[in-house]
Amino acid sequence: MKILAFAFAALTTAAFGAPLVPVAVTSKNVKIEKIQPAVVGTPEYAVTQTTSKRSQAQKWLEIEVEFEVTGVEMVDELTFKFDVLLNGKLCSGEITHINIPKGRDRYTIMYVSPRNIERITEGKPLNPGMIMNAWVTIQRQGQVLAVSSMKGKTVPVPNLPLTPGMLSPKAETPFAPLWSDRYEAVKPSNR
Secondary structure, three states: OHHHHHHHHHHHHHHHOOOOOOOOOOOOOEEEEEEEEEEEEOOOOOOOOOOOOOOOOOEEEEEEEEEEEEEEEEEEEEEEEEEEEEOOEEEEEEEEEEEEEEEEEEEEEEEEOHHHHHHHOOOOOOOHHHEEEEEEEEEEOOEEEEEEEOOOOOOOOOOOOEEOOOEEEHHHOOOOOOOOOOEOOEOOOOO
16 A cells, blocks of 8 residues: 555656645745725616616725735635724624735735614714724734734734624625636635
8 A cells, every 4th residue: 555655646746746745834925015995985787687776876995905925836825804993993804815826916805884884983974084093914724924004013903892793805795796806716605
């Protein structure tokens, strides 16, 4: 049996080059470049073959993160934890990306829906001054690789109670079909 395993390893090495060895990913390999919040309107689509329903475009909070991967060809999985201080309330959410290639201009994104904004701002219209700060933590297998905020790397996340369920990944918003080439692949959920 050992001879068979050795022969298979030799064949796969000869056929495909060097055997794949898991590469350690450290904080030196991942860097957060920019955290960019923006207030955006609901995208509008033209739909045919259905009943027209009136709705009014509303405002969403979009938090886009630009990051970089260096020193490794591919990272199998990175989890991005978002903490957003919005109108004095700390909201959190996370998303996991898979198969992230080396390079600059890598992006992830999260949203706060109009209904959740309404709850957080107590019915007041969202304005840029209500976006007090946003933090992003990048983790791999529970290890923190990078932490930054839109107001500087050394600004800590405040010790406030979390308001969970306020942030949504792009796939759960009307922005889902847009800009798919810009953002990294998302790990499928086991729902």
